[in-house]
Amino acid sequence: MIINIDRNSSSPIYLQITSQIREMILSGTLPEGYKLPPERKLAEVLEVNRSTVLNAYRELKADGFIGAHIGQGTVVLPVVKNNIQSNDHFQEPLQWRQLFSQNASRMREPLLRDLMELASRDDVISFAAGIADPNLYPLEEIDIIQQELIRGSNKAAFLHNPTEGYYPLRESISQMMRARGVFASPEEILVTSGAQQGLDVIARAFLDPGDIVIVEEPAFFCALQIFRASGARLIGVPMDDAGMRADILESLLTRYKPKLIYTLPTFQNPSGAVMDLERRRQLLDLAWRYQIPILEDDPYGELRYEGNKIPSLKAMDHHGCVLYLSTFSKIMFPGLRIGWLTASKPVIRQLGMVKQMEDLHAGSLAQCIYDEFLRKGLLEQHIKKVNKEYLLRRNAMISAMERFAPDNVSWNKPLGGFYIWCTVPETMIKSRLLMKAAEKKVAFVPGDAFYIDEQVQNQIRLNFSYHPPELIHEGVRRLMEAIEETLLEEKRGSSSKNINMKPIV
Ligand SMILES: Cc1ncc(COP(=O)(O)O)c(C=O)c1O
Structure with missing residues (x-):
């Protein structure tokens, strides 16, 4: 079994392995019952990470090409040919995986x-x-708000709303941000369908294939996937007790010209780490000096159980380098899918145009519910x-x-x-x-x-x-x-x- 890896290809290595094994199975080079090498061995031979082979085998398993049997290892299964009416009319099943765009192929992390x-x-x-515990969700309050929205004369909850968001909610978020030390007008807020969409909108608005994104390591895995899917190259900066290492960051900024710095400075996902005040200042200073925007992801900042509050990067940002992203998913619940981005008006306008291509606007009912929840002072x-x-x-x-x-x-x-x-x-x-x-x-x-x-x-x-x-x-x-x-x-x-x-x- 010969597999060639092209490390310069934009196609992920695990997909290269998947497609070559699949072709060998379909062409009969690997017959039914053929025993594939164990993941570790194949990983050694190909000089790739074991998880890369694991992912390739998982794909082939999902498509029914191979199976793992106790005592036998991983073997080639009989090829199931759809659409066989008779030998004369034999048709190969459509090779869906090969038809997907390169972009879509980068999005298959399960x-x-x-x-x-x-x-x-x-x-x-x-x-x-x-996920927040469903037993803690404020469902009685939400129920009352929902009834009021249904019975009231304002039908905004059931109509289209502007892409940038239901204006009263943008006002309410602007008020809430003020309490977080960020002075942003409603026009400087874009309501998204969750922070996940905010990440995607940022990636689409700022990143071209080959652009470099600096991320702290470890970093939120969905953000890594989204940046990767946009074709960006990711470069990691290790963290110490004070957060992303500023000395290493600076040397990377001088060496590369990254498009974006992504950080989650408060109660990081996954490490729970908090970037200290001095490091926040250094990071902002570097971003300004090298003219690189920072994407601050902040879903957990309000969920503090001990110690004193520390201002967000956005609250300390005097030069307007920070794009701020947050969500109701962690402080409330994830099902209503509402997040928001805060940036300058021209940036929000452009981001709005990108978002419009994704879903026109975030769900109106969800936006109205959160607006009322905030106006009634229930969030605090x-x-x-x-x-x-x-x-x-x-x-x-x-x-x-x-x-x-x-x-x-x-x-x-x-x-x-x-x-x-x-x-x-x-x-x-x-x-x-x-x-x-x-x-x-x-x-x-x-x-x-x-x-x-x-x-x-x-x-x-x-x-x-x-x-x-x-x-x-x-x-x-x-x-x-x-x-x-x-x-x-x-x-x-x-x-x-x-x-x-x-x-x-
Ligand atoms: C750091 C971070 N950003 C964004 C998200 C996505 O949040 P949402 O549910 O609003 O899409 C999460 C959810 O786990 C997260 O941890």
């Missing part, structure tokens, strides 16, 4: 979908998704309530870790946000731990997803906002047991042949 699926499963204690109250509860949950997770974690596992104690960032022994094979955790019905996000080259394999992200303290305790117990057993098995040197390739289930 991690987010897996996380959302996991969060909805009753039998799993999932520390994977970053709600945030106070959830922050008290999340403090208990963070503490519950920390105490469970202290009680159950083996010696070689360490973790941080975030002052806010949704996540604990945990370091496990480097020897541990990620897929083994995922399998073991899946057996014990507990889930987490492997840390490599948050790195550009997925090279760091010994960190995991644990969410503590979703489950009550009792379940957190039990989930941590199961997870630490999974870690201990995986380590023990590795010590005994048991074979890794029959590892199921799906990452989390």
Whole structure:
């Protein structure tokens, strides 16, 4: 089996592997029952990361070309030919994967979908998704607001609204931003269908293929995916206790001319880290000197459980370098899909034009609901309530870790946000731990997803906002047991042949 990797191609390496194996199967070069090399071996031969081969095999499995059988490894399955009426009229099935644009081919990372699926499963204690607990949602207040909107004379909730957002909501957000130390008029706010769309709008508005985006590492994996999908090149800056390292950033700014710096300075996803004041000043200074916009992603800034507030980069930005992005998904709930971007008027106008091509405007009912919620002063109250509860949950997770974690596992104690960032022994094979955790019905996000080259394999992200303290305790117990057993098995040197390739289930 010969596979050629073109490292200069814009097609991701795992897709190059996928398509070459698929072609060999369809052409009969790899017949039914042919045993594919184990992922680790193929990764060694091709000099790629093991997760790259894992992703390729996962694609081929999803398309029914290969299957993993206990005791046999990964084998080629019989080729199912659709549309066979008779030998005379034989037609190959449409090769959909090959028809997708290069851009679409870069968008096939299934991690987010897996996380959302996991969060909805009753039998799993999932520390994977970053979701607020539904039991804490202010549903009675939302119900009243919704009734008022239905019965009232203002039908804006059921009509089209401007792309930039329902104007009263832009006013309310402008007021809320004032309380966060940011003075932005309603015209300087673009309402988006969630922060995820905000990231996409920014990528479409600013990035051309080949542009460079600087990101802190680790970084929110969806942002990495979105920037990658736009064809940008990502360059990572490591973090220390004070946030993104300014010395390294400066040397990168002089060497490359990046288009954008992406950062999540307050209660970072995944690490929970907070950039300190001095580093914020340095970052703003560098952005101004090198004339590079900063995209500040701030979904968690209000979710502080301890310590003093620290101003956002946007609140400290005297030169207008910062594009600020936030969302109601974490402080309220994700289902209504409302986020917002704050920038200067000309930038907002351009971003609005980009957004218009995506969905015309964010959902009107959702915008009206949030507008009323803010006008009634309910958000502050709600945030106070959830922050008290999340403090208990963070503490519950920390105490469970202290009680159950083996010696070689360490973790941080975030002052806010949704996540604990945990370091496990480097020897541990990620897929083994995922399998073991899946057996014990507990889930987490492997840390490599948050790195550009997925090279760091010994960190995991644990969410503590979703489950009550009792379940957190039990989930941590199961997870630490999974870690201990995986380590023990590795010590005994048991074979890794029959590892199921799906990452989390
Ligand atoms: C840092 C960060 N940015 C953006 C988002 C997306 O939020 P939304 O649900 O508003 O699209 C998330 C959600 O996990 C996030 O953690």
